Amino acid sequence: MAKKETKTKAPADKKKNAFGIFLEELTRGSLLIPVLAIVSGLLLGGLIVAVTTESVYTAWSRSPLEAIGTGIDAALRSYRALFNGSIGNPERIVDALASGEAAAIRRAFNPFLESLTKSVPYIFAGLAVALGFRAGLFNIGAEGQLFIGAITSVYVGFAFTGLPAIIHVPLALGAGALGGALWGFIPGLLKAKTGGHEVINTIMMNYIAFRLSEYLLRGPLQRPDTTNPISPFIEASAQLPRFFDSPIRFHLGFFIALAAAYGVYWLLFKTRLGFELRTVGANPNAARYAGMNIVLVTVLAMSLSGALAGLAGANEVLGVNYTLAPAFSSGYGFDSIALALIGKSHPVGVVLAALLFGTLRNGALQMQIAANVPVDIISVMQALILAFIAAPAIIRTIYRLRTPEHQDDELHVRGWGG
Amino acid sequence: MSNQAATLQSAAEYGTPTRRRVMGLVFLALAGAIWFLFANTTQAGVATTFTLNPGGSQANFPNLVFDTLPLLHALAFACALIGAFQLVRGFGKRTNAVLGLVAALFIFAFLSWVASGASLNLAGLLRATLIRAVPITLGALSGILCERAGVVNIAIEGMMLTGAMVAAIFGSLYGLWVGLLAGVLAGGLLAAVHAVLSIKYKTDQIVSGTVINIFSIGITSFISAKFLARYRFLNNPGIFPDIQIPGLVDIPFIGPIVFSHNIFFFGLIIFLTLLHFGLFFTRWGLRHRAVGEHPKAADTLGINVFKTRYTAVILGGMMAGFGGAYFTLGSVGRFDEVMTAGRGFIGLAAMIFGNWNPFGAFGAGLLFGFADMLAARLAILGVRVPSEFLLMAPYIATMIVLAGVVGRGQMPAADGQPYEKEGH
Numbered sequence: 001m002a003k004k005e006t007k008t009k010a011p012a013d014k015k016k017n018a019f020g021i022f023l024e025e026l027t028r029g030s031l032l033i034p035v036l037a038i039v040s041g042l043l044l045g046g047l048i049v050a051v052t053t054e055s056v057y058t059a060w061s062r063s064p065l066e067a068i069g070t071g072i073d074a075a076l077r078s079y080r081a082l083f084n085g086s087i088g089n090p091e092r093i094v095d096a097l098a099s100g101e102a103a104a105i106r107r108a109f110n111p112f113l114e115s116l117t118k119s120v121p122y123i124f125a126g127l128a129v130a131l132g133f134r135a136g137l138f139n140i141g142a143e144g145q146l147f148i149g150a151i152t153s154v155y156v157g158f159a160f161t162g163l164p165a166i167i168h169v170p171l172a173l174g175a176g177a178l179g180g181a182l183w184g185f186i187p188g189l190l191k192a193k194t195g196g197h198e199v200i201n202t203i204m205m206n207y208i209a210f211r212l213s214e215y216l217l218r219g220p221l222q223r224p225d226t227t228n229p230i231s232p233f234i235e236a237s238a239q240l241p242r243f244f245d246s247p248i249r250f251h252l253g254f255f256i257a258l259a260a261a262y263g264v265y266w267l268l269f270k271t272r273l274g275f276e277l278r279t280v281g282a283n284p285n286a287a288r289y290a291g292m293n294i295v296l297v298t299v300l301a302m303s304l305s306g307a308l309a310g311l312a313g314a315n316e317v318l319g320v321n322y323t324l325a326p327a328f329s330s331g332y333g334f335d336s337i338a339l340a341l342i343g344k345s346h347p348v349g350v351v352l353a354a355l356l357f358g359t360l361r362n363g364a365l366q367m368q369i370a371a372n373v374p375v376d377i378i379s380v381m382q383a384l385i386l387a388f389i390a391a392p393a394i395i396r397t398i399y400r401l402r403t404p405e406h407q408d409d410e411l412h413v414r415g416w417g418g
Numbered sequence: 419m420s421n422q423a424a425t426l427q428s429a430a431e432y433g434t435p436t437r438r439r440v441m442g443l444v445f446l447a448l449a450g451a452i453w454f455l456f457a458n459t460t461q462a463g464v465a466t467t468f469t470l471n472p473g474g475s476q477a478n479f480p481n482l483v484f485d486t487l488p489l490l491h492a493l494a495f496a497c498a499l500i501g502a503f504q505l506v507r508g509f510g511k512r513t514n515a516v517l518g519l520v521a522a523l524f525i526f527a528f529l530s531w532v533a534s535g536a537s538l539n540l541a542g543l544l545r546a547t548l549i550r551a552v553p554i555t556l557g558a559l560s561g562i563l564c565e566r567a568g569v570v571n572i573a574i575e576g577m578m579l580t581g582a583m584v585a586a587i588f589g590s591l592y593g594l595w596v597g598l599l600a601g602v603l604a605g606g607l608l609a610a611v612h613a614v615l616s617i618k619y620k621t622d623q624i625v626s627g628t629v630i631n632i633f634s635i636g637i638t639s640f641i642s643a644k645f646l647a648r649y650r651f652l653n654n655p656g657i658f659p660d661i662q663i664p665g666l667v668d669i670p671f672i673g674p675i676v677f678s679h680n681i682f683f684f685g686l687i688i689f690l691t692l693l694h695f696g697l698f699f700t701r702w703g704l705r706h707r708a709v710g711e712h713p714k715a716a717d718t719l720g721i722n723v724f725k726t727r728y729t730a731v732i733l734g735g736m737m738a739g740f741g742g743a744y745f746t747l748g749s750v751g752r753f754d755e756v757m758t759a760g761r762g763f764i765g766l767a768a769m770i771f772g773n774w775n776p777f778g779a780f781g782a783g784l785l786f787g788f789a790d791m792l793a794a795r796l797a798i799l800g801v802r803v804p805s806e807f808l809l810m811a812p813y814i815a816t817m818i819v820l821a822g823v824v825g826r827g828q829m830p831a832a833d834g835q836p837y838e839k840e841g842h
Contacts, residue, residue: 048637052644138624140572196820199624200770203572204813207760215806331635337628374643379636387629391619 019348033392034342036399038356041385046075048380049373078371085366086115086359106248111362113250117320119358121146121332123257124312126339126350127264128180128305133345134268135301136281141187141202142309143333144209145180149310150317151213152179154324155221157234157317168237173256173314180310181303183209188302192295198302206333217326231324240319253315260308261347267304268347277301309333330361331379338386357382438508441517445501448524452494456531460486466530467537470671479671486534493527525788532799543791545675551780551787552682552748553578553758556741557765558772558779559686559693560734564609565774566697567730568710570834572627573612574738575762576634581605581742583638586753587646589655589746597655598681598743605739606732608634613731617724620836639755646753657751658682682748685740694776706730710830713837723837738762764790767816774829786812 050056050071060067088111096108125142132139139145153176160168187201217229224232240251268274280287280297288294312332317324335357342356343349360382364375388395395401466486470479497520503509509516529538557574564571584604589597608630615626646653658680666677697703708716709726717723741762746753764786771785772778789812793805 048640052641140624140628190817190821194821196817196822199572200766200820201817203763204767204817207763207813208810210760211806211810215804218806219804331632334628334632337625338632341625372644374640376636376639376643379632380640381636383629383633383636386625386632387615387621390621390625390629391615393619 032399032401033395034344034389036395037342037385037388037392040388040395040398041381042079044384045377045381046079049078049371049377050075074371078367078373078377081367081370081373082360082363084363084370085111086363088112106244106246110248111366113244113248115359115362116254116355117249117251117358118362119354120251120253120257120315120319121312121329122336122339122354122357122361123261123351124308124315125332125336126343126354127261127347128184128308128312129336129340130343130345130347130350131264131268131277131308132301132305133340134281135277135297136284137188137191137298137301137305138199139184139187139202139302139305139309140199140337141183141205141209141306141333142312142336143329143331144202144206145183145306145309146313146329146333147209147213148183148313149176149180149307150313150324150328151216151221152176152310153314154231154234154317157238157322158232160238161235163235163237165237165239165241168235169240169318172234172238172318173311176310176314176317177307178310180313181307184302184304184306184309185299188299188306191302192298213324214326217324221324223323229326233323234318238318239322240315242319249320251315251319253319256311257315258351260311261351264308265347273297273300309336312336335379335382338382338389341386341389438513439505441513442501442505442508444517445497445504445520448520449494449497449501452490452497452524452527456527457487457490457494460490460531460534462487464535466533466535468533469537469539470541471539481537482540484530486530489530490527493523493530497523532796536799541671541675543795546791546795547784547788548675548683549679549749549787550790551783552686553741553744553761554764554768554786554790555686555690555780555783556682556737556744557762558768558783559689559776560605560738560741561766561769562693562697562774562776562779563734563737564731565769565833566710566830567706567727568713568830568832568835568837569613569616569727569731570623570627571609571612571731571734572624572763572766573608573630573634574741574765575758575760576627576631577605577608577735577738578742578745578758578762578765579638579756580608580634581739582745582757583641583646583742583753585739585743586655586746587652589743590652594655594658594747597747598658598740601743601747602736602739605742606736609732609735609738610728612735613728616836617727617731620838623834623836635756638753642753642755653752655747655751658748680748682740682744689737689740690776690780697776707830710832713832713835717837717839723839727837741765764812767812770829771812771816771819782812785815 053071053074056067056071056074059070088108093108096104125146128142128145129139153172156172156175157168160171163171183205184202187196187198187205190196190201191198214229217231221231223230240253240256242249242251244250266274268278276287276292276297277300279290280292280294280301284294287297313329316328321328339350339353339357342353343351360378361375364373364378367373367377368375464486466484466489468482468484470482500516500520504513504516529543532538557578560574560577561571581601581604585597585601587597588600612623612626612630615621615629616623642653660678660680661684663677667673669677695703697706705716705721705726708719708721709723709730713723716726742758745757745761750757765783768779768782768786771782772780789808793808796805796808
């Protein structure tokens, strides 16, 4: 039925590519809101940096004006460090290009490429949450699914030896996807069959995953020659290929992530399953009356979401770290909720938001070194951005924007009572 | 009305033959587990000693000494007997109580096996369980306060973490009581943000909770790395001393276990009782619950839904702040990054496990606290069981309860739904 419809509509639909749909959805709301939310979050982050700088307090004892100046100075220094650390220091790039030395050029361009590398897990995890949102499911368990995906892929990475890379890499990635899918499948099944709310179940699954990984890294998966909870290194054949020499860690995972984004777009907007998925998310009752299998769609959506999150973990392990340690994730799974909301649960939006978050995360390291601002300020900024995105009324009030007459609900998540 | 339906439904559930058989098989499986896992790996002639004296107590009890193997066999037999009876006749309405009994027997068997050939301080275990239950139950009470009024609060963890840090800083600067107050207020402040986002701006409550969790982890780690690591005097509050309740503390065995704790434990008991009576026996509680079950009806009757929800969420946040202060002022005596380590989420689990009832949550808190304590002890005893699996138990148990395997929880009907006043 749905297939027939898409066939008759095919010529008109063909013109609408991924960006077209994204833009259409964006302009239905307001492009201003996400932009202003991001800007406001970054500004408030700078304010926190300024307020927590010690020299501001010593300046305060002399004169308030000087304190304000010192604060602005501190914030600007942090932004500059953030920029240099994430995009690259323009002077250094010019110098390196002028010198023509390969190593110097690599070092100068490394920050930008490292930002892309850092955004890979964000893209996957953001897609995972976005896919769930589209089906009306709040997958807050991306973090746990990411851990399980990392565990399964690192296991395949080091336990299977003697495979050619062309087989080993997909096998390890597939294992990661499968592990994450299992961790999404369980709450999906519980939701569909018993009505147990997926938010609670995925939170519980997160902690089960954390404890499981602690156990495995101190037991069966521990590297033989150490007492630290760390896994053995994966085989060279399981490593995702890198495109440049050290120190650039930019790897194939970035393009796999983009492909996954296209895949999610195609699934959501060009297939029957995607249509059913969005219908179940927008109006489960309508979906039921239309004869859609809600149980199947819910379980599939959660499994796919878990698989994407699992790939996020797999990419970190196979592309960046080559091993698994407990602290390998800096909360990608939780930040991804923000990503999906900023990106309006659309693959293109998610990719753009992920690039932003990856850039921030990467620049934060430089900020810590150069400006003595702990990296955790990034989490604060992300929380603020998320708050502004989730409550656009705040942004409208601050910047005196007009409230649109017709508002789409961005989220269709029901409380656990429903 | 819905409660009545629920009892009817659950009575029907107990009666179904499948459920009876499943439960019977579960009991038999536990008996088998005691037999094969524990008894089979115990040598004959080894004894287990349970010490009944908490450290520093004046009353002396003789130690309980059991021959491990016969004890294990007896426990396995008891479980098997109960299981057989359940299969043939069934315990009817008492099934859940019997399940609790069998679980207790199983835990006892487990402890005897763990301590075979050694001694285990039973009094110490019980006391440690009570202490570990404190933050978990306080988190659960925070959740109950919010959710009974219809606002989902998954930010308990974040409120606790911030409460812990603020309490540590103010406690170091101005003394323990100021620290405690500051921690409570910090929790309340974050809760106010949650309330404004989810009640005024009608943000999805889970998103709002996530905002607070991410923010809390970020800001506490930021301040910890920026200031606390360098200026030790900001992070050295000390801890509240234990209070001995005069008279009661002299009760043999129970006295030192229950009546000698710091203010967090006694605070918990007071809040627990207050909340229970407040929710179920006062007009305030009736209104509070009405707003959580059917806000529109409550509004029609003249109850201010928004005000009730704001109060509930802010009180809940203060409770979480109190729970957070426990970590720094009641336990460790300093703030460490991410020190709550998921206790807030276990509190959330305890709330669900305890069916949104204060005393139910306390029961769940004790159970989860026991698992928490046991995991720590096992690591010390060097037992072959990986403690991580014990730490998973609360989460798995909650998922099972939520799935309706062991009775179904009754969550407030309007939990998580923003209220929109009509006519404007």
